[in-house]
Amino acid sequence: MANIEDVARLANVSIATVSRAFNNKPDVSEKTKARILEIARSIGYEPSVPARSLTKRKTNTLGLIVPDISNPFYGEVVRGIEDTCHNHNYNVILCNADNKRDKEFLYIDMLKNRWVDGIIFHSDYFTERHYEVFKGKKIPLVLAGRATKYDILYVAIDNFKAAYDATNYLISLGHERIGIIHGPLNGMEETVDSVDRFLGYKKALKDAGLKVYDELIKEANFKAKGGYKAAKMMLEGEIKPTAIFAISDMMAIGAINAVFDSGFKCPEDVSVIGFDNIDLCEVIRPPLTTIAQPMYQIGAVAAKLLVKIIGGEQVEQKSVLLDHELVVRKSCSRL
Amino acid sequence: MANIEDVARLANVSIATVSRAFNNKPDVSEKTKARILEIARSIGYEPSVPARSLTKRKTNTLGLIVPDISNPFYGEVVRGIEDTCHNHNYNVILCNADNKRDKEFLYIDMLKNRWVDGIIFHSDYFTERHYEVFKGKKIPLVLAGRATKYDILYVAIDNFKAAYDATNYLISLGHERIGIIHGPLNGMEETVDSVDRFLGYKKALKDAGLKVYDELIKEANFKAKGGYKAAKMMLEGEIKPTAIFAISDMMAIGAINAVFDSGFKCPEDVSVIGFDNIDLCEVIRPPLTTIAQPMYQIGAVAAKLLVKIIGGEQVEQKSVLLDHELVVRKSCSRL
DNA sequence: ATGAAAGCGCTAACAT
DNA sequence: ATGTTAGCGCTTTCAT
Numbered sequence A, B: 001m002a003n004i005e006d007v008a009r010l011a012n013v014s015i016a017t018v019s020r021a022f023n024n025k026p027d028v029s030e031k032t033k034a035r036i037l038e039i040a041r042s043i044g045y046e047p048s049v050p051a052r053s054l055t056k057r058k059t060n061t062l063g064l065i066v067p068d069i070s071n072p073f074y075g076e077v078v079r080g081i082e083d084t085c086h087n088h089n090y091n092v093i094l095c096n097a098d099n100k101r102d103k104e105f106l107y108i109d110m111l112k113n114r115w116v117d118g119i120i121f122h123s124d125y126f127t128e129r130h131y132e133v134f135k136g137k138k139i140p141l142v143l144a145g146r147a148t149k150y151d152i153l154y155v156a157i158d159n160f161k162a163a164y165d166a167t168n169y170l171i172s173l174g175h176e177r178i179g180i181i182h183g184p185l186n187g188m189e190e191t192v193d194s195v196d197r198f199l200g201y202k203k204a205l206k207d208a209g210l211k212v213y214d215e216l217i218k219e220a221n222f223k224a225k226g227g228y229k230a231a232k233m234m235l236e237g238e239i240k241p242t243a244i245f246a247i248s249d250m251m252a253i254g255a256i257n258a259v260f261d262s263g264f265k266c267p268e269d270v271s272v273i274g275f276d277n278i279d280l281c282e283v284i285r286p287p288l289t290t291i292a293q294p295m296y297q298i299g300a301v302a303a304k305l306l307v308k309i310i311g312g313e314q315v316e317q318k319s320v321l322l323d324h325e326l327v328v329r330k331s332c333s334r335l
Numbered sequence C: 001a002t003g004a005a006a007g008c009g010c011t012a013a014c015a016t
Numbered sequence D: 001a002t003g004t005t006a007g008c009g010c011t012t013t014c015a016t
Helices: A004-011 A015-022 A030-042 A049-056 A072-087 A101-113 A128-137 A159-172 A193-207 A224-236 A249-261 A295-310 B004-011 B015-022 B030-043 B049-056 B072-087 B101-113 B128-137 B159-172 B193-207 B224-236 B249-261 B295-310
Strands: A061-066 A091-096 A118-121 A141-144 A153-157 A178-182 A217-219 A243-246 A271-276 A289-292 A320-322 A325-327 B061-066 B091-096 B118-121 B141-144 B153-157 B178-182 B217-219 B243-246 B271-276 B289-292 B320-322 B325-327
Touching (some): A004 A015, A004 A030, A015 A030, A061 A072, A061 A101, A072 A091, A072 A295, A072 B072, A072 B091, A091 B072, A101 A128, A141 A295, A153 A295, A159 A178, A159 A193, A159 A243, A159 A271, A159 A325, A178 A193, A178 A224, A217 A224, A224 A243, A243 A249, A249 A271, B004 B015, B015 B030, B061 B295, B072 B091, B072 B295, B091 B101, B118 B128, B118 B295, B153 B159, B159 B178, B159 B193, B159 B289, B159 B325, B178 B224, B217 B224, B224 B249, B243 B249, B249 B271
Parallel strands (some): A118 A141, A141 A153, A153 A320, A178 A217, A178 A243, A243 A271, A271 A289, B061 B091, B118 B141, B153 B320, B243 B271, B271 B289
Antiparallel strands (some): A091 B091, B289 B325
């Protein structure tokens, strides 16, 4: 592989001049610059990124830790991140941590050793230990997809309000027995999405003067099968819901299937509303009414924010809460 | 950040000895090694990957070029790759190239400059120009998801046979007017998946002595909406199919919706079979019968192969054709 | 078993 | 406008 010295020799200049030419420094004559670039091209030379990283102490690389890239939700977020990085001349190292603490810390360590310029971290949980590890390592960090009480930048949506809106929509359609299928609450110690959404649901019911039935509150694992089981139990119970709010689209889809399998119809007998707005929503029958999260945007904005911080812009960077949106399709109807 | 010199000083040894300790070289006394490691730990030292890459001329990084990570299909493949890389101490740089030639070549260039140890390339097309670029750059390469006539290692399935099997299954159920929704054929110059599958479909019909109706051959873009439109046209035509083979699950799902929207039932009136076996298949109604591609395996095997080549094992590496599988669910019925 | 020193490919002072 | 040189943090001969 050709290196800077080869180019210098062939162009009859010093390696410093070659370096200048490639870094667009002002103090190289246009003529020599052109000659250098041409010679470089002819022998297929381009600067070595690792070598550059070493001297500049900057790798132009972002570390990206997500739970699971095979989940379409994260696929969208990551797509937003990668697109943005590409536009800003960064590359992305992808890490699947499965929401597992050890895997996360292991990856954080690896990324640190790789001198990544920053990390975008996406996980169901952000604990005190996370906070301390990141602080200790002093790596620029942006949390994606969730807010936090720590002084760490994040890009997310207002989960409480989003769930409030979803529930309220059901109420506005005349529903009174509204069930919820939420995710793991984890003792409600941490500010997990699931907790916020659950709280938003309860608040909406209370504000409308409606009763909160314990029988209509079920927990599942964010997946279709979990949603199916939870809905099935609800529908076979004493108090039957006329509407169900599932806090992820996959669970909502499971719930719709449960409605049919229980001998009811959706939306005629039971309305179902989801959360996320993944592509599937328009494809299934009935098309799913849901709360849209700007997944791509979450990724894109997080990446932009991180790149800015790395660039050292002291412009008082702030966390961002993006807007959610109610997308009305056909899975909910007036009571 | 602590470096190797700091550790050396504190441990009263030379940096060479520290290096040996961290590289598990045999010629360091257990005692000093332990001391060095302990001191390193106490000041939070770990070797710099960029510096190491420079001397060793090895980055322990793989470049990964895929069309679009937000597509669940590639999500699975990438998941297989990343898991495998993680197990072999490699990291992965993710690149979305959208099947665009320029973006692909740009990424290949970037990855080369980053001295990645190898590249896994996944794209709808692998042209002569691709072949030449890769040969020119001399980067270890494995093609994922598709075969090629060039002397390049690949990991894929036998698309021709898979399509043959799908069609044959329909035939075995008594169907005679079997439509196909295929992808872009691109003049059929290149060995694209779409072409192989289309050919497999025709061969199965011919082998069974069935007529190939031009009216039952439609092209779409691999997405649900495309499948919907294609199926709609077919169902409204003169010659109505009793079964449809869509060469991707997303198109199959679109087709199922089209069946219902046209006033027919699936599978009673029209059977539909898909291709890929994405998670969705079990979630929609009716659950989709399909040809399963081992997506995770494609990624995992490709990564394993690449890591082996990089390791210099001359063990006559061979391309791999993985098995596909017919997964019978409820979207097809006997005529 | 350990150290000294060269070198990986580049950038960034400091000269001229 | 261009060259010289000292690093960046590490591995790897070559000595001892």
